[in-house]
Amino acid sequence: MSARRPTPHAGWSQSAQFRSVARVAIRAYNATRHTLPKCEAVRRTDGGLCQQIAMGNGRCYLHGGRTPKGKDWHKPQPGATATKTQRKLKDIERAAKKRAKRLDAMTLDERKRYEDWRKTHRPGPRATERAKRAQAREARERLAEMDRPAPQTAEAQALAAVIETLRHQAQQLKAAQDTATTNLTDGIFG
Numbered sequence: 001m002s003a004r005r006p007t008p009h010a011g012w013s014q015s016a017q018f019r020s021v022a023r024v025a026i027r028a029y030n031a032t033r034h035t036l037p038k039c040e041a042v043r044r045t046d047g048g049l050c051q052q053i054a055m056g057n058g059r060c061y062l063h064g065g066r067t068p069k070g071k072d073w074h075k076p077q078p079g080a081t082a083t084k085t086q087r088k089l090k091d092i093e094r095a096a097k098k099r100a101k102r103l104d105a106m107t108l109d110e111r112k113r114y115e116d117w118r119k120t121h122r123p124g125p126r127a128t129e130r131a132k133r134a135q136a137r138e139a140r141e142r143l144a145e146m147d148r149p150a151p152q153t154a155e156a157q158a159l160a161a162v163i164e165t166l167r168h169q170a171q172q173l174k175a176a177q178d179t180a181t182t183n184l185t186d187g188i189f190g
């Protein structure tokens with residue numbers, strides 16, 4: 001990661017020191033203003049040249065902004081994507097190299113401790129990890145709750161007993177019917 005500039009203290013932008021720094025900077029800028037390249041887009045009002053201070057692409061912020069030329073004209077282009085992405089990739093690469101160097105320099109014992117630490121510490125913010133664990137815990141609890149049989153009320157138990165009796169009676173009836181049918185066939189063909 002590239003080093004970040006330290007954040008100035010609160011109220012810094014209102015301080016006398018900030019004002020003096022800002023004054024020097026704006027004076028220096030104003031002194032060179034006339035030498036900076038100008039936008040040469042044609043003005044719609046009178047056909048003259050735009051003359052605003054140009055950005056890196058030779059046009060001002062009005063004429064050379066985020067909308068590219070050609071077939072991609074309708075696609076919004078986030079500012080300076082390529083350079084930003086490249087910088088991030090470079091940062092990642094640099095960090096990886098640094099890590100590899102540190103790992104190479106480790107003794108076997110240190111290396112083992114590092115590997116053990118990695119097993120218990122996944123990359124990413126701790127808060128995310130904590131939230132994930134909490135979610136998993138809640139899911140487990142809910143599943144356990146679903147598996148647990150519901151406590152039976154006296155009414156439900158009574159109903160279950162009635163159902164059991166009826167089922168028993170139905171079985172008896174069916175058996176009786178079967179016997180009757182068998183007797184009947186025996187009667188005809190036996």
Ligand SMILES: [Zn+2]
Nearest residue numbers: 039050060063
């Ligand atoms: Zn312009």
